[in-house]
Each structure stands twice: as structure tokens, then as C-alpha cells.
Amino acid sequence: MTAPVGVFDSGVGGLSVAREIRRALPAEHLLYVADTAYVPYGDRGEEEVRARTLAIGAWMQAQGAKVLVVACNTASGAALEALREVLTIPVIGLEPALKPAVRDSANGRVGVMATSGTLRSARFQRLVDNYADGVQVVRDPCPGLADLVEGGMLAGPELAERMEAYVAPLREAGVDTVVLGCTHYAFVRDAIQEALGPDVRLLDSAEAIARRTRQILADGGALAEGAAGSVRILTTGDPAGVTPIVHRLWGEPADVERLEV
Numbered sequence: 001m002t003a004p005v006g007v008f009d010s011g012v013g014g015l016s017v018a019r020e021i022r023r024a025l026p027a028e029h030l031l032y033v034a035d036t037a038y039v040p041y042g043d044r045g046e047e048e049v050r051a052r053t054l055a056i057g058a059w060m061q062a063q064g065a066k067v068l069v070v071a072c073n074t075a076s077g078a079a080l081e082a083l084r085e086v087l088t089i090p091v092i093g094l095e096p097a098l099k100p101a102v103r104d105s106a107n108g109r110v111g112v113m114a115t116s117g118t119l120r121s122a123r124f125q126r127l128v129d130n131y132a133d134g135v136q137v138v139r140d141p142c143p144g145l146a147d148l149v150e151g152g153m154l155a156g157p158e159l160a161e162r163m164e165a166y167v168a169p170l171r172e173a174g175v176d177t178v179v180l181g182c183t184h185y186a187f188v189r190d191a192i193q194e195a196l197g198p199d200v201r202l203l204d205s206a207e208a209i210a211r212r213t214r215q216i217l218a219d220g221g222a223l224a225e226g227a228a229g230s231v232r233i234l235t236t237g238d239p240a241g242v243t244p245i246v247h248r249l250w251g252e253p254a255d256v257e258r259l260e261v
């Protein structure tokens with residue numbers, strides 16, 4: 001079997017990135033790790049998130065992954081540079097799609113929904129310093145929202161009510177463009193759109209990351225060829241607890257294995 005593409009997140013959110021990679025590169029074998037025992041990363045200190053990310057990155061490389069996609073904005077914010085120092089495989093990180101948001105905004109007011117870990121990271125501050133270009137950036141930490149996705153609350157009246165509260169600061173600021181700066185939020189995109197109204201444009205990074213993955217593999221002559229690739233999903237939590245939400249989000253049955261890291 002050819003080497004897999006490693007994809008990693010604190011939980012199931014990174015499946016929103018994995019599905020774009022699968023769409024763009026259907027012949028690749030995907031190795032997905034959900035660090036469910038430590039989700040949410042957004043509430044943890046940077047040191048701890050960095051340690052988890054380095055441990056899982058090292059495991060991926062030891063498994064023979066040919067590239068590592070850190071499908072988590074929080075982990076990327078905390079650990080991308082450190083990962084690149086210690087791993088020999090290419091590492092692709094995520095960051096909130098602020099650049100296209102600034103480009104697309106007509107009224108000069110952009111919102112970023114992300115974990116507090118991402119929003120307080122030096123990496124995010126650099127992004128704002130380099131690309132905000134005079135545009136007002138409204139930071140919206142959404143405590144508990146990734147947990148709702150982990151718990152399977154993807155739609156319905158309770159989510160709608162909570163979403164109203166999550167987006168209230170963005171509505172008050174009158175933003176016309178909102179960045180989904182956490183990979184979990186892609187799975188509640190409809191509820192976010194509903195709460196913000198139809199005129200607000202939503203952006204995430206998943207497709208761009210899939211394109212970048214293709215480019216890196218192509219540059220290294222490492223693209224898989226031929227038959228359909230496989231997907232292997234592991235969790236550091238309880239596989240029986242995680243399996244139902246993985247199946248809902250992934251849309252096809254996949255065994256979830258237990259991983260000790």
C-alpha cells in the first residue's frame with residue numbers, strides 16, 4: 001500500500017478537511033486521528049496543545065505518512081513551527097481564511113469565529129497584522145461550539161437558539177463576511193448562515209488545504225495513482241462513543257480504532 005496522507009484534529013472537526021482532500025484526491029489513503037481524549041483544544045493552554053500535536057505528528061510520521069495535514073486551527077496556531085522543526089515529512093497547517101475575507105468584504109468589517117486558543121495565538125495576530133489592511137476584524141470566540149458538534153448537535157431549535165448568541169457580536173458589528181476559523185464549524189455551517197442571515201458570506205479553508213495537499217504531493221512526486229484510496233480513522237477517546245458522530249459526518253461507514261498516544 002502506498003503511504004497515507006495523515007490528517008489530524010482535536011476531534012471530528014478535521015473530517016471537514018479530510019472530506020475535501022478525499023474529493024480532490026480520491027486515490028489517496030487517509031489516516032485520520034481524532035484526539036478525542038483531549039478535545040476541546042480551544043480551552044487548553046498552548047503548551048499542552050503543542051505537546052499533543054507533536055506527539056500525534058510523531059506517531060503519524062512513524063506510521064509512514066507522506067504528509068501531515070493539521071486540520072485544526074488551534075493546533076496549527078500553537079504548534080506548526082515546532083512540528084516543522086521535528087518532523088521530516090511536509091506539514092500543512094490551517095489558518096483562518098482572513099486573506100480572502102478581507103479581499104471579499106465590501107463594507108470593511110469581517111468576523112472570525114474560532115476558538116479562544118486560535119484567537120489569542122501569536123500566529124493569528126500575525127495574520128491580522130499582515131493582512132487586515134485597514135479592515136475591522138471582529139474576533140468571536142465560540143466557547144462550547146466545537147463540543148456541540150462533537151456531541152452531534154448539528155441542527156435543530158436548540159442549536160439555532162445557541163447560535164443566535166454565538167453570532168450576536170458579529171451582527172452587532174455589522175460584518176458582511178465571516179471566517180469559519182475552526183474546522184468543527186463547517187458542520188454547522190447552515191445554522192451559522194441562518195443566524196447571520198443570507199447576506200453574510202461565509203468562508204472556510206478546507207478546499208484551499210485540499211489544493212495545497214495536492215500541490216505538495218505533486219511537487220514531491222508522491223501522488224497516489226490508480227484505485228480508490230482507503231480511510232482509516234483512529235481516536236484517543238472511546239471508539240464506541242465516537243463512531244456514531246464519525247459516521248454521520250463522514251457519510252459512509254468506517255471503523256473507528258482506539259489509539260494510545
Ligand code: DGL
Pocket residue numbers: 009010011013014039040041042043071072073074075115118146181182183184
Ligand atoms: N477543530 C479545532 C480548530 O479548528 C478546534 C476545536 C477544539 O477546540 O478542539 O480550531
